[in-house]
Amino acid sequence: xxxxxxxxxxxxxxxxxxxxxxxxxxxxxxxxxxxxxxxxxxxxxxxxxxxxxxxxxxxxxxxxxxxxxxxxxxxxxxxxxxxxxxxxxxxxxxxxxxxxxxxxxxxxxxxxxxxxxxxxxxxxxxxxxxxxxxxxxxxxxxxxxxxxxxxxxxxxxxxxxxxxxxxxxxxxxxxxxxxxxxxxxxxxxxxxxxxxxxxxxxxxxxxxxxxxxxxxxxxxxxxxxxxxxxxxxxxxxxxxxxxxxxxxxxxxxxxxxxxxxxxxxxxxxxxxxxxxxxxxxxxxxxxxxxxxxxxxxxxxxxxxxxxxxxxxxxxxxxxxxxxxxxxxxxxxxxxxxxxxxxx
Amino acid sequence: xxxxxxxxxxxxxxxxxxxxxxxxxxxxxxxxxxxxxxxxxxxxxxxxxxxxxxxxxxxxxxxxxxxxxxxxxxxxxxxxxxxxxxxxxxxxxxxxxxxxxxxxxxxxxxxxxxxxxxxxxxxxxxxxxxxxxxxxxxxxxxxxxxxxxxxxxxxxxxxxxxxxxxxxxxxxxxxxxxxxxxxxxxxxxxxxxxxxxxxxxxxxxxxxxxxxxxxxxxxxxxxxxxxxxxxxxxxxxxxxxxxxxxxxxxxxxxxxxxxxxxxxxxxxxxxxxxxxxxxxxxxxxxxxxxxxxxxxxxxxxxxxxxxxxxxxxxxxxxxxxxxxxxxxxxxxxxxxxxxxxxx
DNA sequence: TTGTAAGCGTTATCAA
DNA sequence: TTGATAACGCTTACAA
Numbered sequence: 001x002x003x004x005x006x007x008x009x010x011x012x013x014x015x016x017x018x019x020x021x022x023x024x025x026x027x028x029x030x031x032x033x034x035x036x037x038x039x040x041x042x043x044x045x046x047x048x049x050x051x052x053x054x055x056x057x058x059x060x061x062x063x064x065x066x067x068x069x070x071x072x073x074x075x076x077x078x079x080x081x082x083x084x085x086x087x088x089x090x091x092x093x094x095x096x097x098x099x100x101x102x103x104x105x106x107x108x109x110x111x112x113x114x115x116x117x118x119x120x121x122x123x124x125x126x127x128x129x130x131x132x133x134x135x136x137x138x139x140x141x142x143x144x145x146x147x148x149x150x151x152x153x154x155x156x157x158x159x160x161x162x163x164x165x166x167x168x169x170x171x172x173x174x175x176x177x178x179x180x181x182x183x184x185x186x187x188x189x190x191x192x193x194x195x196x197x198x199x200x201x202x203x204x205x206x207x208x209x210x211x212x213x214x215x216x217x218x219x220x221x222x223x224x225x226x227x228x229x230x231x232x233x234x235x236x237x238x239x240x241x242x243x244x245x246x247x248x249x250x251x252x253x254x255x256x257x258x259x260x261x262x263x264x265x266x267x268x269x270x271x272x273x274x275x276x277x278x279x280x281x282x283x284x285x286x287x288x289x290x291x292x293x294x295x296x297x298x299x300x301x302x303x304x305x306x307x308x309x310x311x312x313x314x315x316x317x318x319x320x321x322x323x324x325x326x327x328x329x330x331x332x333x334x335x336x337x338x339x340x341x342x343x
Numbered sequence: 344x345x346x347x348x349x350x351x352x353x354x355x356x357x358x359x360x361x362x363x364x365x366x367x368x369x370x371x372x373x374x375x376x377x378x379x380x381x382x383x384x385x386x387x388x389x390x391x392x393x394x395x396x397x398x399x400x401x402x403x404x405x406x407x408x409x410x411x412x413x414x415x416x417x418x419x420x421x422x423x424x425x426x427x428x429x430x431x432x433x434x435x436x437x438x439x440x441x442x443x444x445x446x447x448x449x450x451x452x453x454x455x456x457x458x459x460x461x462x463x464x465x466x467x468x469x470x471x472x473x474x475x476x477x478x479x480x481x482x483x484x485x486x487x488x489x490x491x492x493x494x495x496x497x498x499x500x501x502x503x504x505x506x507x508x509x510x511x512x513x514x515x516x517x518x519x520x521x522x523x524x525x526x527x528x529x530x531x532x533x534x535x536x537x538x539x540x541x542x543x544x545x546x547x548x549x550x551x552x553x554x555x556x557x558x559x560x561x562x563x564x565x566x567x568x569x570x571x572x573x574x575x576x577x578x579x580x581x582x583x584x585x586x587x588x589x590x591x592x593x594x595x596x597x598x599x600x601x602x603x604x605x606x607x608x609x610x611x612x613x614x615x616x617x618x619x620x621x622x623x624x625x626x627x628x629x630x631x632x633x634x635x636x637x638x639x640x641x642x643x644x645x646x647x648x649x650x651x652x653x654x655x656x657x658x659x660x661x662x663x664x665x666x667x668x669x670x671x672x673x674x675x676x677x678x679x680x681x682x683x684x685x686x
Numbered sequence: 687t688t689g690t691a692a693g694c695g696t697t698a699t700c701a702a
Numbered sequence: 703t704t705g706a707t708a709a710c711g712c713t714t715a716c717a718a
Binding site: 006008009010020021024025052053054055056057058059060061 | 710714
């Protein structure tokens with residue numbers, strides 16, 4: 001250990017014959033301290049090798065300069081990009097990022113909210129676990145006025161900040177794209193409950209696009225998957241392509257499902273896009289590798305992360321206990337690739 | 344705020360007519376406290392809704408129960424899986440995980456080591472930035488006896504814990520696999536300096552495998568890329584396939600490069616694997632999506648993360664200022680897929 | 687513009 | 703087995 005030479009503001013104060021409070025203020029450019037003193041303090045701090053002790057500051061101010069991030073997992077491309085965006089924005093403002101994974105388990109999510117609370121994080125960014133059906137465990141952040149931002153998988157009927165895309169519009173656009181390619185019988189895969197809303201919203205967009213164009217809305221074309229995996233995707237698509245009236249288009253609400261639709265179709269001798277047009281969701285790396293390349297919907301992960309972090313940072317700065325809960329709607333676009341190009 | 348009802352050990356002490364020190368000890372099952380008292384304290388703590396304040400504990404003990412993780416980026420599949428492994432192991436032991444991205448910049452890495460130090464993290468897990476050529480900025484962890492584990496991209500000649508695969512063996516195995524498929528002219532892509540060692544080691548394995556089998560070692564078959572991107576991979580492979588003596592095999596030390604080798608070959612009318620066998624590295628998701636599927640080398644990311652975290656945890660527990668710097672070598676395997684199957 | 691002094695909630699050192 | 707008390711390094715009223 002080299003604790004013996006850990007320099008504190010007390011040491012600086014002694015050396016400069018000033019009070020610790022003056023040092024503390026000078027170091028943070030407090031306006032009541034003269035420029036001369038500030039310069040002098042900073043210079044000697046530098047010379048003495050002073051390093052602030054965030055722990056002490058946090059204890060005193062009851063706020064650690066940290067943002068807690070609670071996600072189902074961090075290995076999905078969308079989520080790791082999200083974290084990246086958060087980390088960049090947080091770092092710039094001098095905040096650190098603590099990450100926790102719920103692994104889509106409700107119980108873990110509940111436990112981790114408590115842990116984050118214990119850590120006295122300044123703010124929390126969360127995307128809900130697939131299992132979660134209520135948001136009661138987030139109440140403690142509200143009660144403690146700790147800014148809370150939900151991203152992507154957001155709870156229904158819980159009043160907080162949220163950063164999302166308009167999943168309804170995105171689903172609508174995706175379906176409309178298939179319609180524009182001449183598809184008449186469009187299938188859809190879906191997952192999740194109404195609580196996490198995003199897949200439900202995408203489905204709403206899908207249904208409304210069909211209705212708007214007077215296209216058949218048929219329950220047998222909407223298949224529910226248990227989880228977003230290649231196996232589940234294959235299972236669902238096999239079922240669809242075994243129908244006597246095969247669909248001629250599929251809107252998959254995730255690229256893993258979209259890719260497995262292409263793979264399954266190829267395996268079954270169904271030509272993509274000629275006989276089956278496919279569009280996915282997210283613009284994951286795999287969508288550009290599959291042959292034919294998968295058309296998809298952009299999901300601006302890094303931007304959403306930055307937006308979420310900035311909302312927290314602003315909320316912390318303005319201190320106004322605003323009851324206006326900001327909703328950031330980020331834009332999405334259709335990316336047209338070979339898997340849906342029929343014209 | 345509901346600070347007014349924040350319960351502290353002081354409140355518990357008052358209620359039970361005990362000293363705060365007793366409460367503190369009881370809560371941690373200290374052996375000098377009677378079982379009866381421990382039970383009583385825990386029960387009332389529970390009842391009163393007591394939540395420990397890590398910040399205060401950290402300040403006092405000069406150690407925050409946190410592990411700092413410093414990586415080039417978190418969006419690469421290998422690295423996000425690594426973090427996942429770290430998070431799981433750390434969480435189990437009651438430690439939190441703070442992540443920082445160097446974005447492969449040396450300067451950022453230097454700054455972030457200081458930040459991590461300021462945070463009083465209990466330990467640090469790091470994978471070096473591509474730019475980094477010396478490890479001087481990690482010295483402060485050594486001096487403070489903060490356990491430091493390097494993973495994957497480890498520094499040369501800096502004595503600390505490290506969790507790695509044997510990149511030499513892996514490169515050797517990959518090349519040998521191509522040789523077993525009947526390849527006679529095997530090319531290799533490489534990157535990075537000798538400091539970060541991993542790519543250099545893979546290349547050594549490649550060269551030794553060739554030599555062992557009396558196969559041609561030709562400089563024109565070793566192409567250096569500037570970064571691991573599809574564009575750089577395409578550029579390098581285009582060059583290789585334009586030689587009058589085209590290679591009949593490529594060992595790419597990363598799946599992105601391997602995938603772009605396949606794509607480029609296909610585009611140039613070179614058949615994979617018949618005319619060109621390809622093997623990548625990492626077993627990223629894209630390797631199973633590309634057609635033909637990319638043979639590759641496993642890189643046990645999550646396990647490496649867990650191993651790294653556990654080394655730190657053990658080091659913290661045993662407190663022995665051990666100078667034996669553990670090296671964990673994890674196993675790798677060749678995964679044979681279509682891109683190299685010629686027999 | 688600067689100083690005084692009281693905490694923040696623990697842990698650790700003695701002493702009992 | 704338990705208690706009293708002094709830190710840990712900083713922030714922040716309030717005073718000067």
